[in-house]
Amino acid sequence: MYNSCKICNSDVLTENRTYSLVRCQSCDLVFCSKEYRENDFKVLYDNLYNVGNNPKYEIHSGVEYNEMKSGKIAIGYNRRKLIKKNVRASDRVLEIGSGNGLVGLFLKKNFDVQYTGIEIDHETSKKAIAFGLNVINSDYKVIQNLSEKFDVIMMWEVLEHIQDLDFCLKLLKKSLSENGRIILSVPNYDKRLNYNNRKDKLYQSGPPIHLNFFTERSLKNTFKYYGYSIDNIRQKKLPYMNFKNPDFLRLIWMKCMGRFQGPTLYLITSA
Numbered sequence: 001m002y003n004s005c006k007i008c009n010s011d012v013l014t015e016n017r018t019y020s021l022v023r024c025q026s027c028d029l030v031f032c033s034k035e036y037r038e039n040d041f042k043v044l045y046d047n048l049y050n051v052g053n054n055p056k057y058e059i060h061s062g063v064e065y066n067e068m069k070s071g072k073i074a075i076g077y078n079r080r081k082l083i084k085k086n087v088r089a090s091d092r093v094l095e096i097g098s099g100n101g102l103v104g105l106f107l108k109k110n111f112d113v114q115y116t117g118i119e120i121d122h123e124t125s126k127k128a129i130a131f132g133l134n135v136i137n138s139d140y141k142v143i144q145n146l147s148e149k150f151d152v153i154m155m156w157e158v159l160e161h162i163q164d165l166d167f168c169l170k171l172l173k174k175s176l177s178e179n180g181r182i183i184l185s186v187p188n189y190d191k192r193l194n195y196n197n198r199k200d201k202l203y204q205s206g207p208p209i210h211l212n213f214f215t216e217r218s219l220k221n222t223f224k225y226y227g228y229s230i231d232n233i234r235q236k237k238l239p240y241m242n243f244k245n246p247d248f249l250r251l252i253w254m255k256c257m258g259r260f261q262g263p264t265l266y267l268i269t270s271a
Contacts, residue, residue: 002033007165007222018200019207027221030189030213036163041120041139044208049121065100065127073106078236078266079156080106082183086268087111091151092177094118096140097158101128108133116150118142140168149177155184157264160210169226173271181231181270188235189213190261194251219265228269235262 002022005012010026012033022033049061067074075083083103087093089112098104098117107115108131117135119125125137136142140162153172162168172182187204195203204210214222220230239251240263254260 001035002031005029006031008225016200016202019202021207021213024218027225028215028218029222030215030218031165032207032211034207036208036211040208041163045121048209050123061100061124064102068100068102068105068131073102073109075103075106078185078264079103082266082268083107083111083154086181086183087113087152089113092116092148093152093154094143094150094175095154095156096143097155097161098128098133098135099124101131101133101135103154103156104128104133104135105131116146140171143171143175146175149180150175151177151180153180153182155182157185157187159184160186160204160212160214163211165212165222169223169228173226173228176271179270181268182228183266183268185264185266186212186214186219188215188262188265189218190215191263193261194254195247214265216265219267223267223269228271231268231270233265233267236264236266237262239263 002012004010005024005027007029008024008027010024012022012024015021015023015030020032020034021030023030087107092114093107093116095103095117098119101117104115104117107113115134117128117133118138118140119128119135120139122137125135128135153176176182187210192198192201192203195201202213216233216235220233223230238255239248242248251260
């Protein structure tokens with residue numbers, strides 16, 4: 001159980017009793033106060049990807065994998081734009097949470113880079129390796145065993161899953177080359193403000209899947225605390241296109257009125 005901020009060790013106050021979330025009174029980070037064991041996460045991700053009929057992540061992962069086999073490499077507008085702006089030929093690129101290898105395959109087809117992926121789920125990592133990608137089946141801690149420094153480290157919707165942020169962000173900093181940069185995305189905790197009567201609803205996965213809940217302010221504060229430079233931070237500008245969602249038109253209206261909180265945060269930072 002965390003009794004103080006797991007980043008800056010400042011006092012915390014209860015934020016959300018339903019999910020045992022607390023908010024740091026200094027850096028503003030919201031996180032789960034309960035600590036989980038390593039084995040808890042292994043069981044969790046095996047259940048999400050592999051166990052039972054239609055496990056939660058396998059549904060999306062399976063569709064994505066079939067599209068990749070057919071030659072469709074759809075990484076989305078925002079990721080594509082960030083990669084094209086920040087990845088150069090011959091860069092050493094590390095992707096933490098590489099999944100089926102979607103981004104790795106995009107890089108392989110469009111950039112002459114040295115790519116390494118890290119994927120925690122065994123079955124998912126095998127799919128990426130089958131595409132000829134250099135992918136390690138492990139969690140991010142395996143970086144300690146890698147000798148090279150990386151010019152670009154990518155984490156797409158990963159940082160919210162990391163329990164030991166202190167260890168992770170220190171390790172990433174050591175793993176960057178002299179002019180290296182981190183490109184990442186996380187869910188925007190403030191997107192809950194788009195909804196009335198939200199009470200303790202998160203509008204994203206709760207613990208133990210998501211453990212950290214970032215706003216623009218807390219994401220910047222977190223990286224600044226570890227001595228990173230914030231090169232750029234922004235929200236996804238529009239809600240996800242889903243005309244079947246009864247909230248979609250209302251969210252578009254909020255965007256027009258300047259009151260919309262984008263669902264995703266994108267950060268570019270350097271050591």
